[in-house]
Amino acid sequence: MSKKGFDDPEKDRAKIKAQLEEWESRNYGSSVYWKPKENATSEIRIVPGKDGASFHCKAGKHFIRHDDMFEIFICSYETYGEKCPACEEFRRLKKAGDKKAASVYKPTVFGAFHIIDRAREENGVQLWEAPGATVWGVILRLYTGEPKKFNTLIDPVKGRNIFVTYNKDADPKSKYTILLDEVSPLGNDEQIALWIEETVPLVAEVLYPAIAYEDAEILTFGSPQDRAELHRELERKTRKEETDEGGGGEESGGKEDNPEITRLKKQLEKERLDKAVAEAKIAVLEKKSPEEEKIESAATARAEKENEEEKSQEDLEIEKLKEALAVANLKKKEAEAKADALRKLRDPKSKKDDVHTVEEIRAKISENK
Numbered sequence: 001m002s003k004k005g006f007d008d009p010e011k012d013r014a015k016i017k018a019q020l021e022e023w024e025s026r027n028y029g030s031s032v033y034w035k036p037k038e039n040a041t042s043e044i045r046i047v048p049g050k051d052g053a054s055f056h057c058k059a060g061k062h063f064i065r066h067d068d069m070f071e072i073f074i075c076s077y078e079t080y081g082e083k084c085p086a087c088e089e090f091r092r093l094k095k096a097g098d099k100k101a102a103s104v105y106k107p108t109v110f111g112a113f114h115i116i117d118r119a120r121e122e123n124g125v126q127l128w129e130a131p132g133a134t135v136w137g138v139i140l141r142l143y144t145g146e147p148k149k150f151n152t153l154i155d156p157v158k159g160r161n162i163f164v165t166y167n168k169d170a171d172p173k174s175k176y177t178i179l180l181d182e183v184s185p186l187g188n189d190e191q192i193a194l195w196i197e198e199t200v201p202l203v204a205e206v207l208y209p210a211i212a213y214e215d216a217e218i219l220t221f222g223s224p225q226d227r228a229e230l231h232r233e234l235e236r237k238t239r240k241e242e243t244d245e246g247g248g249g250e251e252s253g254g255k256e257d258n259p260e261i262t263r264l265k266k267q268l269e270k271e272r273l274d275k276a277v278a279e280a281k282i283a284v285l286e287k288k289s290p291e292e293e294k295i296e297s298a299a300t301a302r303a304e305k306e307n308e309e310e311k312s313q314e315d316l317e318i319e320k321l322k323e324a325l326a327v328a329n330l331k332k333k334e335a336e337a338k339a340d341a342l343r344k345l346r347d348p349k350s351k352k353d354d355v356h357t358v359e360e361i362r363a364k365i366s367e368n369k
Contacts, residue, residue: 034115034126036166036176043118045161045186046139047125048154050199055114055154057202058136059129060107062086064220071219071227074208075107082210085217105220111136112207114199116186118161125198134176135164142180156186156196 036042049055060078064071064086077084086105093102109132114125130136139162142150152158161181167174186192200206211219211234218230 032126034117034128036164038166038168041163041165043161043163043181044115044128045118045159046154047114047116047186047195047199048156049114049202050196053199053201055202056111056136056140057204057207058109058111058132059204059208060109060132061208062105062107062216062220065104066224066227068224073211073216073219075109076210076213076216078107078109079204079208080210083213085213086220089220109133109136111140112202113139114202116195125195131176134173135178138178142178150180152183153180156192158183159186160184 034044046055058079060075062071062073062075062084064073075084075087076082077087084107087107090102090105090107093099093105110129111132113128113130113136115128116125117123130139139153143153144151150160153160153162160183163177163179163181165177165179167177186195215230215234218226222230
């Protein structure tokens with residue numbers, strides 16, 4: 001796996017872009033982008049990447065101030081190490097000693113993290129574009145340097161919460177203070193799995209796509225008319241890419257959908273994505289841990305054993321009842337035989353030699369006398 005978190009950026013670009021769009025479409029009741037509270041301390045936890053993906057990425061942006069507006073675009077030099085006209089102008093003016101003019105072209109460097117705001121965990125995983133030197137660099141030094149006990153900072157079980165204090169009015173180098181909490185888990189097993197599943201690969205090519213050098217030149221030095229025309233061109237290009245990705249979909253003779261149809265389509269797509277997210281969360285929550293599976297298996301085995309024992313007890317009771325019935329039947333037959341013998345003794349018509357009535361016996365005795 002590459003340092004960027006996956007093997008083939010070109011092959012996986014569309015897949016990761018789809019994951020990002022799906023992630024940004026989720027409605028947690030707040031933005032997926034997180035910002036620290038002003039003049040206060042926030043407690044957060046960095047969420048590790050899914051399937052070994054990186055937990056951060058570095059990027060840069062330019063905020064070029066013109067008379068009519070700010071132009072904001074990705075810095076190719078800080079993000080990709082490639083040529084950037086704004087950075088070239090920044091270095092030229094800085095070398096010439098004109099720091100004030102150079103500051104207009106200075107890139108803003110930041111590092112992106114997936115985080116959980118401990119005060120609002122219901123918002124789910126959010127993206128924090130943390131200042132480069134004062135936060136991103138500090139966190140990476142803690143993660144990779146000394147003392148070694150901080151190297152598990154991002155671990156979901158042995159990691160640590162981070163206290164971020166943001167003083168808005170302080171000196172730029174002192175606006176942020178970073179402190180680490182004691183070792184603690186990110187959450188329980190189900191929550192850890194759910195939050196990691198919610199992350200998307202932090203890949204600059206997807207999160208912060210570069211613009212062409214010529215386009216960056218226009219945004220940096222161009223006239224209002226040139227910049228406006230470039231924005232129109234970029235917007236047309238974006239719409240075309242979205243149409244191509246959607247299957248070419250200009251229906252009804254090539255006419256564009258009216259606004260109401262477009263709105264309904266977006267609403268339908270969002271509902272589908274919400275359903276998919278909900279199903280994924282349910283699947284994660286319903287997934288049993290190995291310990292739960294062992295407990296359930298043991299409970300099932302115990303229940304089966306108890307059923308067998310109950311069945312054996314029932315069989316034993318049945319056998320006892322059968323034996324009792326056999327004894328009762330035998331006694332019944334013996335009683336019937338005795339009753340039959342008594343009837344024969346008392347029956348005058350009986351002529352059997354070995355059976356005599358009392359009168360016959362007395363008569364015989366008299367004859368013998």
